[in-house]
Amino acid sequence: MEKVVGLTLFLCLIGRLVNQFISTEIRLMRKRRLRIRDLILNTHNRLRRQRRRQRQIQLYYQLRRRPPSVWAHQRANNWWTVVVPNFTDEQWSQNFRMSEDTFLYLCHRLRTAMEKRDTNFRLCVPIKKRVAIALWKLTTNSELRLVSHLFGVGLTTVWRCVREFCTSVNEVLLPELIPFPNDDKLMEMAMNFEQRFGLPQCVGVVAGSHIPNVPTEYHAEYFNHMGWHSIILQGVVDGNGLFWHVFAGSPGSMHDATVLHVSGLWDLIGQGLFPNHTKNIAGHEVGYYLLGNAAFPLQNWLMKPYSDTGQLTAEQRTFNQKICRASCVAEKAFSRLKGRWRCLLKRNDSHIDLVKTMVLTCCVLHNLCETHGEQYSEEWDPPAVGDQILVALPPEEDAEGAAVVVRDALVHYLNTDNCASPFLE
Numbered sequence: 001m002e003k004v005v006g007l008t009l010f011l012c013l014i015g016r017l018v019n020q021f022i023s024t025e026i027r028l029m030r031k032r033r034l035r036i037r038d039l040i041l042n043t044h045n046r047l048r049r050q051r052r053r054q055r056q057i058q059l060y061y062q063l064r065r066r067p068p069s070v071w072a073h074q075r076a077n078n079w080w081t082v083v084v085p086n087f088t089d090e091q092w093s094q095n096f097r098m099s100e101d102t103f104l105y106l107c108h109r110l111r112t113a114m115e116k117r118d119t120n121f122r123l124c125v126p127i128k129k130r131v132a133i134a135l136w137k138l139t140t141n142s143e144l145r146l147v148s149h150l151f152g153v154g155l156t157t158v159w160r161c162v163r164e165f166c167t168s169v170n171e172v173l174l175p176e177l178i179p180f181p182n183d184d185k186l187m188e189m190a191m192n193f194e195q196r197f198g199l200p201q202c203v204g205v206v207a208g209s210h211i212p213n214v215p216t217e218y219h220a221e222y223f224n225h226m227g228w229h230s231i232i233l234q235g236v237v238d239g240n241g242l243f244w245h246v247f248a249g250s251p252g253s254m255h256d257a258t259v260l261h262v263s264g265l266w267d268l269i270g271q272g273l274f275p276n277h278t279k280n281i282a283g284h285e286v287g288y289y290l291l292g293n294a295a296f297p298l299q300n301w302l303m304k305p306y307s308d309t310g311q312l313t314a315e316q317r318t319f320n321q322k323i324c325r326a327s328c329v330a331e332k333a334f335s336r337l338k339g340r341w342r343c344l345l346k347r348n349d350s351h352i353d354l355v356k357t358m359v360l361t362c363c364v365l366h367n368l369c370e371t372h373g374e375q376y377s378e379e380w381d382p383p384a385v386g387d388q389i390l391v392a393l394p395p396e397e398d399a400e401g402a403a404v405v406v407r408d409a410l411v412h413y414l415n416t417d418n419c420a421s422p423f424l425e
Contacts, residue, residue, distance in 0.1 A: 097139050098365075134162045210230035238329075241332055269302075274301060286410070
């Protein structure tokens, strides 16, 4: 009996010890499980924070502007910085078609429109250099790459300098240097023509010239009668060889008379822009008029020579001679214009709108050089190749009654003994 009781107590003790062991193991297992869970959660949170940090860093570098490795290439510009400052007046004229004084005046007038500011990355091209680049391009019509190497700037910089210079000249200087003449100026021009050529009431010569260009479209319209592509420059020149009205851009195939209509000059004068200042000539009141070639229609404000059919009278031939003599001022003006600015002689591959702006700019610079007394070398004269083949209008159809009366009065006046025609040069 005692053995049974002892065995029972022993078994109870063993059971309690087993229960305690199991309970202890369960608690330890729970703790290990909690530690593993915490470790997993901590690891997950740490990895999540690391990934978020990496994304923030990537986003930062993506949004941040990378500093350029090469912002502006180093280029040699010794010609501009070393050679040009030692130019003589003759060298300035040969290279830029104007003296240094006129060049500085031009820079001063265009400073507000053309000057740029320095940036944190590079210095801007100075105003003098920008103007010189444009003048060199207009003077030589060199390729952009050659101008780029000469002045030590990029191709895009050359193109921008030329475009901005031409735009600035047209906006700032064209209204001042090529204005439509007022009453006093018209009277002065009329007196000049009468004193030099014996033509009363004449205030200018209207003429045109072809400027080589290769259009990007409508090639047939720009193909002129001489066999090459061009746009037409029409200008009105006074007795001193200065332009007082210019129009550029008409296709090379367009007739001179049509260009006159689309230029706006026809409407301006036809609507009475000339003042009613007349002079009695051979018993008729004659107002201001222009001279034109045989391709223009005869108007009371536009005189042209008689068509020579072999039946002209001596008086009509004399009239033609004096008209042609006076019209030479326009030929000389266009010759000097193209002689100074060779871009008007060579093919220009720029866009048609830029070519128009360049042509008008050259006309403004022509007047600037002439009024500032800049020298002109005869070696600059363009080749003596006519760029106008005149297609005269039928005289029976283009002449108005008033225009015929004015021309007949001038014929009578120019063949009288009291007509002073010294033909001063």
